[in-house]
Amino acid sequence: MSSMAAQCPISEHESVLARIIRDYFCSPDRQCQVLAGIAVLEQSGHNDRLYYLKSGSMAAYYQETDSSHPVLVFQVEAGMFFGVHSFFAGTFKASTTVIAQTDCELAWIDISTKAVNEDTYGSLSAQFMPVMVSELSKRQQRASLKAVANAQSQQKLFRAEQMTTLGQLAAGIAHELNNAVGVIDSKAQRLQDTLSSWLATYQPDAQPFFDVGLSQGQGVSSSEARSRGRTFEKQHGLSSNKARLLARALPQDADINVWLADLDNALHFWEQGRELHDLQIAAQHAVSIVRSVKQLGGADHERNEHVDINDTLQKSLSLLQGAIRGVTVTQTFGDLPLLVGSSTEFVQIWVNLIKNATEALVDTPSPNIDIYTFTSKGWLIVTIANNGPVIEESVRRKIFQPNFTTRKGGLSFGLGLGLSIVQRLVNEYNGSIAVKSDADITTFRVRLPLGE
Known part of the structure; x- marks a missing residue:
């Protein structure tokens, strides 16, 4: 790092942020240049400074353990602050490693910095409160956008039956x-x-x-x-x-x-x-x-877990909370033994069946889905029923065939996996799936062997 000076113009109607930059981050003694690749902060290392990035770009990484891969937590662009938590919370311990991605210009304050115009603007913490809130809001917005983009990516993959x-x-x-x-x-x-x-x-x-x-x-x-x-x-x-x-x-x-x-x-x-x-x-x-x-998205699908079927149903409903908004879902869960298998595969099965039921209820005035679990004569049984339109007999004979889909008669299986894949997964557990439908109710019934 090498020292440098900077011009800090003052606007007539300056904002709170502009005043803070002018009052605290324009001193030549507290400015420097940082070359690309240099770490300004080390995770868990000492930090008693609040940094302001005047130009360039930096990245902050978090590492869970010494052997884990560092995770990119947020990007620091020109006009942003970092070191906020360790400075104002008084821990003086960096929570991330911050590395310059390009040549950068930095300014900072440290624990020896006195509040400017304290009688007018309050203590240092009071003056920087908007900075703290704004800075974390920017980072969270970026993380949320990234999470939403990833969720949308998952939907595309579902439709492609991959x-x-x-x-x-x-x-x-x-x-x-x-x-x-x-x-x-x-x-x-x-x-x-x-x-x-x-x-x-x-x-x-x-x-x-x-x-x-x-x-x-x-x-x-x-x-x-x-x-x-x-x-x-x-x-x-x-x-x-x-x-x-x-x-x-x-x-x-x-x-x-x-x-x-x-x-x-x-x-x-x-x-x-x-x-x-x-x-x-x-x-x-x-x-x-x-x-x-x-x-x-489990890392693998090895069927060696002890799976709580009721729990996989609950997780499926949680995943589909947006899709089932407006639908009355009744859950009647029995006392079930654990099954050996893959929880990921069971969630896939229930997500598809519940989503199918939801799409069948689009034009139903008071939509209901009823989910029951119980055991009977060596079988674990799950039924998922809805009060949507009847599925005609000609359709019921074909719905488990590969690549079969229709929106007639209230059937609309939209996740892209196909009931044939759901049936294949159930069959691989030596179970069975069947559907019954009349003018009042349509029911999918899954039977899974309890084993020894």
């Missing part, structure tokens, strides 16, 4: 994403604890507004916010922007006068809470996606 290949790819993707998403999820929770503790100590009057944003996010629809905003603008003489923001923030049963007493401060801390709320929701969603992908 279940074996899908299993291998999904396992690899989930392995790469799991640590990254887990770190973001835990850091979001830790950031919430840190900010809540700080507010309780230093700005207790602001904490209720922060808590509203954190617990509720934006509690009203956009149309409702516009309508309320116009009312607030007329009644209280507010600018349209502030009125609209207050309309988004103010709970229906809240006293508006409490907010109006110091509106700028109230809205500021509500926005910080809302940003963290959105960050946590996105993190939880990403974790759910990764878990679903991991369940579908």
Whole structure:
């Protein structure tokens, strides 16, 4: 690293971030150049600095154990910060290894840096609160987009009937994403604890507004916010922007006068809470996606697990929670012994049968799916029934044939595997699958031998 100076222009109407950059990251004594390939931070190493990347690109990696492969957690681009947690949480211990991907220009503050204009802007932590929330939001947004892209990739593979290949790819993707998403999820929770503790100590009057944003996010629809905003603008003489923001923030049963007493401060801390709320929701969603992908994409399909069939059904329903929204699903699970096999294969079977039932219910006024599990005379039996249209006899005779598909009579098997593959998997466990259908109910019945 070598020292360098930089110009830091000041705009007339500068933002909070622009002021922070000007006040803290323009000192020539705290700037340097970093060559590509140089590690600025080492995971678990000492760090008492908050870095600001002026130009270039860096990457942060997390390694679970000494023998595991480093996982790319996030990219650091120009205008972003890193070292946020170790600096403000006071651990002074880097949680990731950060390496320059290109030649970079860096600026930093350290633990000896004093707050600038503390009487006006508050302590160092208070001034940097928007930076902390914004920085983690940027990283989480990127991780969420990556998780969604991977989920979409899985759907394409399903349609191509490449279940074996899908299993291998999904396992690899989930392995790469799991640590990254887990770190973001835990850091979001830790950031919430840190900010809540700080507010309780230093700005207790602001904490209720922060808590509203954190617990509720934006509690009203956009149309409702516009309508309320116009009312607030007329009644209280507010600018349209502030009125609209207050309309988004103010709970229906809240006293508006409490907010109006110091509106700028109230809205500021509500926005910080809302940003963290959105960050946590996105993190939880990403974790759910990764878990679903991991369940579908086992590293192999060796049939040597002791499998809880009820548990595989629950995991299948979790995976399909978006598809079954609006459908009443009744689960009546018996006390079942464990089967030796592959949990991944059983999840594949149930996902396809439940998805098939869901698609058959598109035009049904009160859609229902009933799932039963029980044992009888040496067999474990699973039935998945729906109240959709009847499947005609001519269709029932063909639905287990390879490449057979139809949308007539309510049958719509859309995952791309085909009932023939479901039947093949069941047969490989020395089981059987059958379908019955009439005007009231369609039932798929799977029988699996209990073994010795």
